[in-house]
Amino acid sequence: MINIDSSHIARCAQLAMLLEVSATPKPGNIDRDHNYTDTRFEHFLASAVGVYPVLEKAARSKSGVGALIREAVEESGQWQKGGNTHFGAFILLIPLVMAAGRCEDRTCLRTQIQKVVRETTVEDAVEFYRAFSAAKVKVKPVDDLSLGDAASFDKIKRQGLTLFNLMEISSSYDMIAEEWTNGFQKTFECAASIQNKIKKHGINDAVVLTFMELLSNYKDTFIQTKFDDKKAEEVSMRSKKILQKGDTDEIKDEIYAFDEQLLKEGINPGSTADIIIAGLFVSLLEGMRF
Amino acid sequence: MINIDSSHIARCAQLAMLLEVSATPKPGNIDRDHNYTDTRFEHFLASAVGVYPVLEKAARSKSGVGALIREAVEESGQWQKGGNTHFGAFILLIPLVMAAGRCEDRTCLRTQIQKVVRETTVEDAVEFYRAFSAAKVKVKPVDDLSLGDAASFDKIKRQGLTLFNLMEISSSYDMIAEEWTNGFQKTFECAASIQNKIKKHGINDAVVLTFMELLSNYKDTFIQTKFDDKKAEEVSMRSKKILQKGDTDEIKDEIYAFDEQLLKEGINPGSTADIIIAGLFVSLLEGMRF
Numbered sequence: 001m002i003n004i005d006s007s008h009i010a011r012c013a014q015l016a017m018l019l020e021v022s023a024t025p026k027p028g029n030i031d032r033d034h035n036y037t038d039t040r041f042e043h044f045l046a047s048a049v050g051v052y053p054v055l056e057k058a059a060r061s062k063s064g065v066g067a068l069i070r071e072a073v074e075e076s077g078q079w080q081k082g083g084n085t086h087f088g089a090f091i092l093l094i095p096l097v098m099a100a101g102r103c104e105d106r107t108c109l110r111t112q113i114q115k116v117v118r119e120t121t122v123e124d125a126v127e128f129y130r131a132f133s134a135a136k137v138k139v140k141p142v143d144d145l146s147l148g149d150a151a152s153f154d155k156i157k158r159q160g161l162t163l164f165n166l167m168e169i170s171s172s173y174d175m176i177a178e179e180w181t182n183g184f185q186k187t188f189e190c191a192a193s194i195q196n197k198i199k200k201h202g203i204n205d206a207v208v209l210t211f212m213e214l215l216s217n218y219k220d221t222f223i224q225t226k227f228d229d230k231k232a233e234e235v236s237m238r239s240k241k242i243l244q245k246g247d248t249d250e251i252k253d254e255i256y257a258f259d260e261q262l263l264k265e266g267i268n269p270g271s272t273a274d275i276i277i278a279g280l281f282v283s284l285l286e287g288m289r290f
Numbered sequence: 291m292i293n294i295d296s297s298h299i300a301r302c303a304q305l306a307m308l309l310e311v312s313a314t315p316k317p318g319n320i321d322r323d324h325n326y327t328d329t330r331f332e333h334f335l336a337s338a339v340g341v342y343p344v345l346e347k348a349a350r351s352k353s354g355v356g357a358l359i360r361e362a363v364e365e366s367g368q369w370q371k372g373g374n375t376h377f378g379a380f381i382l383l384i385p386l387v388m389a390a391g392r393c394e395d396r397t398c399l400r401t402q403i404q405k406v407v408r409e410t411t412v413e414d415a416v417e418f419y420r421a422f423s424a425a426k427v428k429v430k431p432v433d434d435l436s437l438g439d440a441a442s443f444d445k446i447k448r449q450g451l452t453l454f455n456l457m458e459i460s461s462s463y464d465m466i467a468e469e470w471t472n473g474f475q476k477t478f479e480c481a482a483s484i485q486n487k488i489k490k491h492g493i494n495d496a497v498v499l500t501f502m503e504l505l506s507n508y509k510d511t512f513i514q515t516k517f518d519d520k521k522a523e524e525v526s527m528r529s530k531k532i533l534q535k536g537d538t539d540e541i542k543d544e545i546y547a548f549d550e551q552l553l554k555e556g557i558n559p560g561s562t563a564d565i566i567i568a569g570l571f572v573s574l575l576e577g578m579r580f
Contacts (some may be wrong), residue, residue, distance in 0.1 A: 001412060015339040032322040042493050042580060049305040053297045081579060203332050229343045289371060
C-alpha cells in the first residue's frame with residue numbers, strides 16, 4: 001500500500017532529488033563532491049527545497065501537467081542562481097506525482113501514469129514550451145517547432161498537438177520523452193534495481209551502481225544532444241566494461257577515474273540522472289527507507 | 291521585508307538544515323564527506339525532508355512549542371533509521387519558525403522570538419520531555435528531573451514549570467537553552483556572519499568559517515555533556531588558534547586536520563551545528579540566495 005497523502009508524495013519526490021544529487025561518484029554529473037563552474041551541489045539542494053509546494057499541488061491535481069512543469073521550473077529557479085537544475089527531472093516527476101495522488105499500490109501507479117500522460121492537452125503542450133524558456137535549457141526543439149516562438153505556439157494549436165503527441169514525436173531520440181510513451185519502463189526498472197541493491201550496498205552505492213547500469217544499457221540523450229550519438233555510445237560502452245570487471249569494491253577506483261574523465265570533457269549524462277530521480281521517487285513511495 | 295507565507299518559512303528552515311549538514315569540513319560533525327557508523331549524511335537529508343509539514347504547521351501556530359518540537363522529532367524520525375539527527379536544531383527552529391509566521395521584518399523577529407519562548411506553558415514543558423524520549427538523545431536532564439519519568443512530569447506540573455522556566459534552569463550550562471533566555475543572540479550573530487562571508491567565500495566556506503568562529507568563541511554544550519568542560523575548552527582554543535593563522539585558503543588544510551582529529555576522538559560539536567542551522571534559517575528568511 002502506498003501513502004497517498006499529498007505532502008507524503010511531495011516529500012518522496014523531494015528526497016529523491018536530494019539522494020540523486022548526493023550520490024557520488026556519479027560519472028560526469030554534479031554530486032556532493034563535484035561541481036560545475038556556475039552550477040553547484042547547493043543549487044540542486046535549493047531547487048529541491050523550493051519546488052515543494054508545486055509537487056504537493058501536483059499530487060492533488062487531476063490535470064495541468066504542462067503548467068505544473070512550468071511552475072516547478074519557475075518556483076525552483078527562485079531559490080537558487082545556478083541556472084537549470086531539475087528541468088528534465090520535473091518532466092518525469094510531475095506526471096509521476098500526479099499518478100501517485102490517484103493510487104494506492106504499484107500496479108495502479110503503472111496504469112495511472114499512462115493515463116496521466118495520455119490525457120494531456122494542447123494547452124499542456126503550450127505550457128511545456130513556456131517551461132523550456134523559463135528553464136533556459138539547451139535542448140533539441142521538437143521537430144521544427146522552435147522554443148518560445150509565437151509561430152510554434154500557433155502551429156501546436158493549429159495541428160492540435162497535445163504534450164503526449166510532442167513526446168511521441170521526440171521519443172525516437174529522447175529517453176525522457178520515451179518514458180512518457182513506453183509506460184515509464186526505465187523508471188520502474190531503475191526503482192527495482194535500487195531496491196535490490198540497497199541492503200547490500202547502502203543508499204549511496206545502490207544509486208551509483210544503478211546509474212552505471214542505466215548508462216551502460218541506454219545512450220544518454222543529454223550527451224547525444226550536447227555532443228553526438230557516437231559520444232553517447234562510447235560512454236555506454238565504457239560503463240559496461242567497468243561493470244563487467246567485478247564487484248563494487250573492485251570497480252570503485254575505475255568509476256572514480258571514469259568520473260574524472262567525463263567531468264574534464266564536460267560530458268554529463270543528465271538524462272540518466274533524471275531517470276534515477278524518477279526511480280528513487282517510486283522506491284521511496286513504495287516505502288524504501290535506510 | 292520577510293515573506294511570511296508558511297510554506298516559504300518552512301522551506302527556509304528545511305534548506306537551512308540541508309546547507310548546514312552539507313558544509314564541509316565542519317570539524318567533528320557529520321557533513322557531506324563524513325559519516326558516523328550508524329548515522330550518515332543521508333539520514334540528515336531524509337530528516338530535513340520528513341519534518342516539512344511540522345515546520346509549515348509551526349509557521350501557522352500561535353502556541354504549542356513543546357508539542358511541535360515533539361512532532362518534529364517524531365515525523366523526521368519516520369523518514370530515516372539513523373537515530374537522532376535534528377533534535378537540538380528543532381529546539382531553536384520551532385520557536386523561530388513560529389516567530390517568523392508573525393513577522394515581516396528582522397526587528398520584529400527579534401521581538402517575537404522572545405515572546406514565543408516566554409509564552410510557553412507547563413504543557414509545553416511536559417511535551418518537551420516527551421520529545422526527549424522520542425529523540426533518544428544523550429543529554430543532561432534538567433536539574434533533577436529525569437527524562438520520560440512519570441515523577442518528573444508530576445514535579446513539573448506541581449511546581450508549575452513552563453518550558454521557558456526549564457530553559458532558564460539549564461541556561462548556565464547549555465548554549466541552546468541560553469539562546470531561549472538571551473533573545474537568540476548567537477543565532478543572529480551567526481546569521482550576520484554567514485551573510486557577511488557569502489559573497490567572498492561562497493555558501494560552503496561561509497558556513498565553515500562561521501562554524502569555526504562560533505566554536506572558538508563558545509564552548510560546545512554537546513562536547514561538555516559527552517566529555518567535560520575541559521575538552522570543550524580545548525576544542526574552542528584550538529579553533530581560535532587556527533583562525534588566527536590567516537585567510538581561508540591558508541587555513542583550509544589545518545581545518546581538515548582538525549576535523550580528522552575530532553572525528554577520530556568522537557568529539558562532535560553538535561550544539562554549534564544547531565546554532566548554524568538557526569543562523570542559516572534567519573539568513574534565508576531575510577532573502578539570502580546563492
